[in-house]
Amino acid sequence: MISSKNIGKLLKIIKNSKKNENIYLQISKLGIKETTKNRKHNFSIVENKIINNLKLNNIYESIIEILVPILRKNNKIVIAQIGQSIDGRIALINGNSHYINEKKGIKYLHCLRSVCDAVVVGSNTIKKDNPKLTTRKIKGTNPKRIIIDGSLSLTNKYKIFNDGYQNIIFTKSKKNKKLRNTTIIKLDNKNFTKNIIKQINKLEYKYILIEGGSKTISEFINNKYIDLLQFIIAPVIIGSGINSLNLKKITNLKKAIRPKYSYNFLSKEFVINLFLNS
Numbered sequence: 264m265i266s267s268k269n270i271g272k273l274l275k276i277i278k279n280s281k282k283n284e285n286i287y288l289q290i291s292k293l294g295i296k297e298t299t300k301n302r303k304h305n306f307s308i309v310e311n312k313i314i315n316n317l318k319l320n321n322i323y324e325s326i327i328e329i330l331v332p333i334l335r336k337n338n339k340i341v342i343a344q345i346g347q348s349i350d351g352r353i354a355l356i357n358g359n360s361h362y363i364n365e366k367k368g369i370k371y372l373h374c375l376r377s378v379c380d381a382v383v384v385g386s387n388t389i390k391k392d393n394p395k396l397t398t399r400k401i402k403g404t405n406p407k408r409i410i411i412d413g414s415l416s417l418t419n420k421y422k423i424f425n426d427g428y429q430n431i432i433f434t435k436s437k438k439n440k441k442l443r444n445t446t447i448i449k450l451d452n453k454n455f456t457k458n459i460i461k462q463i464n465k466l467e468y469k470y471i472l473i474e475g476g477s478k479t480i481s482e483f484i485n486n487k488y489i490d491l492l493q494f495i496i497a498p499v500i501i502g503s504g505i506n507s508l509n510l511k512k513i514t515n516l517k518k519a520i521r522p523k524y525s526y527n528f529l530s531k532e533f534v535i536n537l538f539l540n541s
């Protein structure tokens with residue numbers, strides 16, 4: 264049985280396996296045991312194909328199908344994830360985004376966070392959503408939190424400054440401000456996004472999740488930092504609101520980004536994976 268209690272561990276075993284290595288696991292109430300081809304096993308990855316002999320709840324089946332190919336790539340990867348309506352909105356004009364996607368999808372997001380070393384968001388997302396950016400819906404490791412707060416306008420009232428976990432803020436402001444549990448790194452205003460990327464690269468994280476919002480993800484796409492852009496598309500029309508992306512303007516469709524892609528389902532929603540750097 265795969266549940267919120269062991270999915271984190273399962274994903275971690277897969278993440279730590281080598282690219283083409285076959286994995287044989289015996290999953291039971293007692294835990295997950297790594298075993299071999301000839302011993303009892305009920306979940307395996309053989310020649311990169313998932314062979315599952317467990318009865319899986321729909322959401323965990325989808326999570327495994329989406330994440331295993333990503334985890335088996337074994338490369339350093341920057342993933343941007345966008346939950347949006349079919350007309351490309353990630354929030355209403357007033358910033359409310361709860362909930363465009365099915366609530367079940369939160370489990371997926373927490374699984375994705377649990378395999379990432381760091382999660383990055385912009386200051387507006389903190390102001391509008393007041394997220395914790397943890398993996399509390401499953402048993403998993405919390406990623407390090409990185410917040411981009413250009414003008415250093417955040418205050419201690421937000422949850423991320425009050426749960427005891429550490430944060431890093433990148434800013435271009437010269438203000439002398441202190442925020443609880445937070446290292447503030449001041450960067451040059453000129454080429455701010457490139458400076459942020461340099462700093463994140465120095466931290467040598469393998470899996471980085473850019474969670475939004477629109478400005479943060481768009482700036483990183485403009486700077487070619489995103490390897491995998493993942494849309495989770497709810498069959499919902501909002502008709503107005505914040506667009507998921509605001510990229511550099513183009514005047515010729517030949518310049519549109521047409522990357523390699525794959526798709527999955529997450530319960531009743533579509534997941535489109537765009538591989539921007541391959």
Ligand SMILES: NC(=O)c1ccc[n+]([C@@H]2O[C@H](COP(=O)([O-])OP(=O)(O)OC[C@H]3O[C@@H](n4cnc5c(N)ncnc54)[C@H](OP(=O)(O)O)[C@@H]3O)[C@@H](O)[C@H]2O)c1
Nearest residue numbers: 346354358360385386387388413414475476477478479482
């Ligand atoms: N549906 C989803 O998947 C999802 C996910 C996350 C967020 N959201 C929604 O998205 C909305 C927020 O998105 P948003 O686009 O307004 O804001 P955002 O990307 O969350 O934050 C933007 C702010 O972060 C700073 N920033 C981030 N990257 C920067 C860069 N490269 N260069 C300079 N400054 C940078 C700037 O701060 P300064 O202005 O101080 O310079 C900027 O104004 C919220 O309503 C939230 O609910 C939806």
